[in-house]
Amino acid sequence: MSSASEPSELGDLSPEELRRRGYSAIDWIVELLASSRDLPVLARTRPGDLLAALPLQGPEEPQDWEQTLADLNDLILPGITHWNHPRFFAYFANTGSVPGIIGATLATALNPNSMLWRTSPAATELEQRVLEWLAGWLGLPTSLFGIINDTASVSTLCALAAARQLVPGYSSQEGMGSLAAPLRLYASEQAHSSIDKAALLLGLGTASVRKIPTRADYSMDPHALEAAIVSDLAAGEIPFCVVATAGTTSTTSIDPLEKIATLCARFDLWLHVDAAYGGAAAVVPDMRPRFRGWERADSIVVNPHKWLFTPMCCSVLYTRRPDDLRAAFSLVPEYLRSDVGDDRSEAQGDDADGLGAAPVDFMNYGIQLGRPFRALKLWMVMNAYGRAGIEQRLRHHMQLAARFASWVDEHPDFERLAPTPLSTVCFRYRPGAGRGTGDGTDLAPVPQDPHAAANEELMARVNRGGQIFLSHTRLRGRLALRLAIGNLRTTAADVQHAWQTLLDTRPPVATRGTGGVAS
Numbered sequence: 001m002s003s004a005s006e007p008s009e010l011g012d013l014s015p016e017e018l019r020r021r022g023y024s025a026i027d028w029i030v031e032l033l034a035s036s037r038d039l040p041v042l043a044r045t046r047p048g049d050l051l052a053a054l055p056l057q058g059p060e061e062p063q064d065w066e067q068t069l070a071d072l073n074d075l076i077l078p079g080i081t082h083w084n085h086p087r088f089f090a091y092f093a094n095t096g097s098v099p100g101i102i103g104a105t106l107a108t109a110l111n112p113n114s115m116l117w118r119t120s121p122a123a124t125e126l127e128q129r130v131l132e133w134l135a136g137w138l139g140l141p142t143s144l145f146g147i148i149n150d151t152a153s154v155s156t157l158c159a160l161a162a163a164r165q166l167v168p169g170y171s172s173q174e175g176m177g178s179l180a181a182p183l184r185l186y187a188s189e190q191a192h193s194s195i196d197k198a199a200l201l202l203g204l205g206t207a208s209v210r211k212i213p214t215r216a217d218y219s220m221d222p223h224a225l226e227a228a229i230v231s232d233l234a235a236g237e238i239p240f241c242v243v244a245t246a247g248t249t250s251t252t253s254i255d256p257l258e259k260i261a262t263l264c265a266r267f268d269l270w271l272h273v274d275a276a277y278g279g280a281a282a283v284v285p286d287m288r289p290r291f292r293g294w295e296r297a298d299s300i301v302v303n304p305h306k307w308l309f310t311p312m313c314c315s316v317l318y319t320r321r322p323d324d325l326r327a328a329f330s331l332v333p334e335y336l337r338s339d340v341g342d343d344r345s346e347a348q349g350d351d352a353d354g355l356g357a358a359p360v361d362f363m364n365y366g367i368q369l370g371r372p373f374r375a376l377k378l379w380m381v382m383n384a385y386g387r388a389g390i391e392q393r394l395r396h397h398m399q400l401a402a403r404f405a406s407w408v409d410e411h412p413d414f415e416r417l418a419p420t421p422l423s424t425v426c427f428r429y430r431p432g433a434g435r436g437t438g439d440g441t442d443l444a445p446v447p448q449d450p451h452a453a454a455n456e457e458l459m460a461r462v463n464r465g466g467q468i469f470l471s472h473t474r475l476r477g478r479l480a481l482r483l484a485i486g487n488l489r490t491t492a493a494d495v496q497h498a499w500q501t502l503l504d505t506r507p508p509v510a511t512r513g514t515g516g517v518a519s
């Protein structure tokens with residue numbers, strides 16, 4: 001067919017349309033961020049609302065942009081839970097910061113795929129360089145190998161695959177069948193469920209994960225860890241890895257990394273540090289002592305999409321053993337060989353100054369082949385605030401959390417259920433708790449929680465109100481509310497607002513029938 005017969009309406013929208021739609025989309029984003037405090041944090045829609053509102057079939061003909069924008073406002077926006085809301089205090093926050101939004105948009109416009117160095121050299125090399133910067137900001141050796149994955153769950157899965165690769169006798173070809181005894185992996189009972197999921201996916205089985213008891217502050221008990229390793233070795237099993245957490249999901253406790261690193265060295269185990277949320281705090285130099293020992297880890301995960309103001313998805317996996325990571329994942333079919341017909345790779349050899357080093361093909365260090373340009377948004381975030389700006393923001397969040405914790409401690413009807421080492425406060429409503437009863441470290445486990453219903457009710461009411469969004473956890477049998485500060489736009493007034501909302505929303509005195517009940 002001759003090109004002359006190509007209909008003019010084929011192909012993409014015109015540059016004029018890009019300008020028109022793009023400018024209105026930017027205006028829309030500006031409006032959204034400016035008005036986010038007025039939106040309910042938690043979506044108020046019911047299951048199926050959007051499904052019922054959208055047609056069953058996709059449009060046969062092009063739809064009008066104005067109508068699409070109107071549908072975005074009328075149909076989709078009401079069903080959004082606003083993670084960008086300054087009063088999003090549930091789970092761990094992530095922020096669509098201005099540089100992050102711009103970076104993600106520009107990355108989509110460029111749309112490179114950094115699976116191989118040559119499929120986008122700049123995307124690969126920017127990823128290498130920003131991860132060196134970030135390592136430096138975290139007080140980690142900049143010689144660590146870093147790679148950006150989508151989530152911490154995937155980063156941890158990759159790290160554990162690398163750890164398994166090192167087990168004597170393990171063969172990638174034979175898989176788990178190559179081992180005569182079961183593998184054992186150690187993590188605290190407070191570790192994130194992604195560890196169990198990784199064990200599940202790697203074919204180890206969740207029973208391979210030994211859940212190590214925690215100390216009063218919810219950090220891993222290193223003596224119990226040592227005992228578990230010794231006992232498994234005596235039983236002929238194969239300990240291969242310890243996952244320590246720096247910032248657990250429930251309470252943000254930090255495991256004793258130095259002691260755990262020493263145990264790992266003694267028993268020749270891979271140490272993976274899950275610092276998905278908490279790792280960001282190491283940008284603040286005074287916080288570094290809490291992380292001492294993580295520089296000895298074999299792998300570390302830190303999520304810029306949690307507390308480093310970078311939009312989803314951006315999880316960094318660091319390792320000082322890139323060859324082992326590569327051994328776990330490298331599988332190069334003919335059609336992906338970049339040494340055939342490309343003389344640029346050959347021209348470069350290993351080079352101590354890093355400038356002429358052999359190019360990295362990131363596809364060899366993880367699960368996915370195609371890789372979006374996630375480094376661009378991280379680079380833009382780092383450039384926009386600078387290390388000092390990020391340090392100030394993190395410090396501020398920790399100060400706000402400490403302030404909230406002090407209000408809880410001082411109030412006779414509330415109590416704290418865990419220490420607050422970072423920016424998350426675990427507390428509960430307990431009428432008659434008394435003032436300043438401590439940080440929860442003295443509370444023994446309870447089989448039943450007489451205050452659970454009142455706290456559930458309080459959380460449900462608060463979240464329904466739309467002004468703030470909190471989540472919960474369970475600590476030594478007690479239902480705990482969590483206020484996690486981490487959104488870039490959260491101010492002191494927002495935290496004050498959260499406290500006032502809790503005070504105003506407490507169940508009325510008549511139904512506060514739990515006063516004075518211990519536990």
Ligand SMILES: Cc1ncc(COP(=O)(O)O)c(C=O)c1O
Nearest residue numbers: 151152153192247248249274276
């Ligand atoms: C300590 C910790 N590790 C891992 C994860 C999983 O993170 P992702 O959603 O990036 O997989 C979380 C999520 O909150 C977490 O808190």
